[in-house]
Amino acid sequence: AQTVTQSQPEMSVQEAETVTLSCTYDTSESDYYLFWYKQPPSRQMILVIRQEAYKQQNATENRFSVNFQKAAKSFSLKISDSQLGDAAMYFCAYRSYNQGGKLIFGQGTELSVKP
Amino acid sequence: DAGVIQSPRHEVTEMGQEVTLRCKPISGHNSLFWYRQTMMRGLELLIYFNNNVPIDDSGMPEDRFSAKMPNASFSTLKIQPSEPRDSAVYFCASSFSRDRGRNQPQHFGDGTRLSIL
Numbered sequence: 434a435q436t437v438t439q440s441q442p443e444m445s446v447q448e449a450e451t452v453t454l455s456c457t458y459d460t461s462e463s464d465y466y467l468f469w470y471k472q473p474p475s476r477q478m479i480l481v482i483r484q485e486a487y488k489q490q491n492a493t494e495n496r497f498s499v500n501f502q503k504a505a506k507s508f509s510l511k512i513s514d515s516q517l518g519d520a521a522m523y524f525c526a527y528r529s530y531n532q533g534g535k536l537i538f539g540q541g542t543e544l545s546v547k548p
Numbered sequence: 549d550a551g552v553i554q555s556p557r558h559e560v561t562e563m564g565q566e567v568t569l570r571c572k573p574i575s576g577h578n579s580l581f582w583y584r585q586t587m588m589r590g591l592e593l594l595i596y597f598n599n600n601v602p603i604d605d606s607g608m609p610e611d612r613f614s615a616k617m618p619n620a621s622f623s624t625l626k627i628q629p630s631e632p633r634d635s636a637v638y639f640c641a642s643s644f645s646r647d648r649g650r651n652q653p654q655h656f657g658d659g660t661r662l663s664i665l
Contacts, residue, residue: 477658480653534579534581535604537593539590540590
């Protein structure tokens with residue numbers, strides 16, 4: 434079975450600075466997807482970024498980028514130029530290529546942004 | 549475009565009562581997922597449907613939980629009888645799945661916060 438681990442329960446960053454959230458996963462599969470979701474206090478689950486395992490190039494979405502290390506089974510999220518609105522819980526998630534799309538989530542990292 | 553719509557947004561009821569949570573997926577999506585979020589267990593999949601057919605219900609905690617998807621635009625998650633340990637936020641999500649592996653990202657509803665007294 435696949436597992437996702439986020440080892441940082443809480444992180445803090447100064448506004449305008451850069452922060453990196455860590456995620457590791459365990460799988461025996463070679464094809465899969467990885468995601469970062471953001472959950473603000475409003476409790477919405479918002480897709481931040483996704484990565485397909487067969488792609489070597491790291492995904493980027495504006496201020497958000499990932500460092501995908503397939504051999505190390507690592508998938509970290511970098512947030513550049515942090516803004517107050519980035520404060521939220523961030524969840525890393527794994528989805529198998531073949532198992533119909535269910536997401537396996539990590540425990541989450543709560544990010545606070547200091548003005 | 550309307551996103552995934554869940555109702556009610558909040559539900560407070562006494563233990564032993566029947567609870568029904570509702571979900572309307574995004575139009576055109578053919579996969580629907582029910583997740584539960586608790587402090588202790590985090591986010592976990594309860595059940596998912598593809599083309600209205602339940603595919604994996606291994607996450608359904610016990611027989612008190614049941615889910616249906618009578619058509620492509622509506623699903624329910626029912627708890628009968630409810631217990632205090634069922635208190636959680638329940639999310640519905642939907643996505644489009646074209647064929648094996650070619651699934652689009654899941655879009656989540658705003659969740660239902662359920663409190664069982």
